Amino acid sequence: MSGLAAQVGWVARRSIRRSLRQPAIVMPAIVFPLVLLAVNSGGLEAATKLPGFPTTSYLDFAIAVCFLQGALFATTTSGTELAHDIETGFLSRLSLTPLRPVAVLVGQVAGAVTIGVIGSTLYLVVGLIAGVRIEAGPGGVVVLAALILLICVGFAGIGAFMGLRTGSGEAVQGVFPLMFVLFFLSSINLPRDLIEVDWFRTIATWNPISYLVEALRSLIITGWDGTALWRGFAVAAAFVVIGFAAARSALLARMERT
């Protein structure tokens, strides 16, 4: 096991180095959610006047979206990096070492998740400075961090699958707008019970992203909401299981060594 852990460490270290040495990619991905947060919390503040809106601060309501966008960054990072390794032949180089395939997957995802978690920590710090209050208290911050981590891992697994399946960084980037559409067809901008258009509310109800954002939001706005939390953790865990199972299968096909 220590051998596997060491291998994961080597791959993750390389993944983090690569990402941090590409500021042109990392910086927009980290700054963009903060800009969106500033614009939304300023421009949509009036939404808090809607009857039944769960908080008087749109900043409290909107910051959960940043965490999901950070996780989305982990998706594209792990996907494009793995696709890049396939395109350049680096995966073949790794395949010629005693490296176990699972170490490639876990290491690459660990690197992407690290970057996602760094971004999320930044969002949280900026949010707290800007006046966000975590209703669930310090314990809630710990649970919030755990859920963000789980979401990042799940999304990175999905990204890894896309990268391994397509072998093309461009293809992975091409999925990004679709993921964004999926985000906006959820309850990220408005609580589901305040969405008046039936088809939108139905899609948002079936959209798993809604349950992730509602779980994150519950810790910030409501306090301890068991239903929102178990749903959020269950959806995140499902992303992890599905993402990793699919990515593992795609990786074994890619590393078709004997």
Next chain:
Amino acid sequence: MSERSGIEAEGLVREFKGGIRAVDGIDLHVAPGEIYGFLGPNGAGKSTTVLMLTTLLPPTAGRATVGGFDVARQGGQVRRRIGAALQEAALDNFLTGREHMELQGGLHGLTAAERSERGGVLLERVGLTEAADRKVGGYSGGMKRRLDLALALIHRPAILFLDEPTTGLDPQSRSALWSEVARLAREDGVTVFLTTQYLEEADVLADRVGIIDRGQIVAEGTPAALKAEMGQATVEAEPADPDDVERTRSVLARFGEPAAAAKGCGVQLRGGPDQLAEIVRALDGEGIRIANLQLHAPSLDDVFLAKTGRSLEGAASEDEDAEPVPV
């Protein structure tokens, strides 16, 4: 060096979708410590063979052992014994040369002390000590190839696979890489399986050469033996005065059988290329002034031409990109 450091293959086949046979039943025997040159045009099946022998691609039929282990069933043991620099120097442009050595050494299970010592030695040997802490993205093609070679050697492999290691390199870098490969075989006893499309490379570097065309080995032997099969060297002489052609022909006739010549007259040397000096002296003795004198020794291209009916250069452009790339 262990005796279990050779390469054997029997009836090795790799078929791709659509029934394309990139490798079509090749047999190989590479002795420990030997440099084996696998020569052929683009798309001949060289890289597919390397991918199979390095366990990255399962054979469709036939069997092969590398270092005494079956490539299809004992991939892990094979990989522990081999180093490989594949066709593209797959490096990470955002890592330094030293970081590459660290990563490769770490994945092979070397300790920190071993990684540092071995990495330093290899970087120095390939002339990259000064550039070791620069990102690889700033390296030249030759530097990348040399780093690729150093990475392949980090775990002291008994068998080294080099897939077209000098393609695209300038003559100086090519020469430096040849020297290092030759040193590895002669001093360290490493078995080297080298693919190339360069005649000169196979001629200079390889102990034995296998010529592959359209997935099949069409000739195999030492470069000297293969060329000897093509017959003796010929000399073409063109006298400065066209009236001296007959006299020139009679002088040349003393050294062998007449041979065709584009200009002047030619002879196939009975005693080999060493006779050239004698010919010059004989012509001078007869007072014949020579405008042009050429020695034409059989080349591996002549061997390729004889075996396939095409020249290697012509085949290269004809079969460009014909070799399927596994995805």
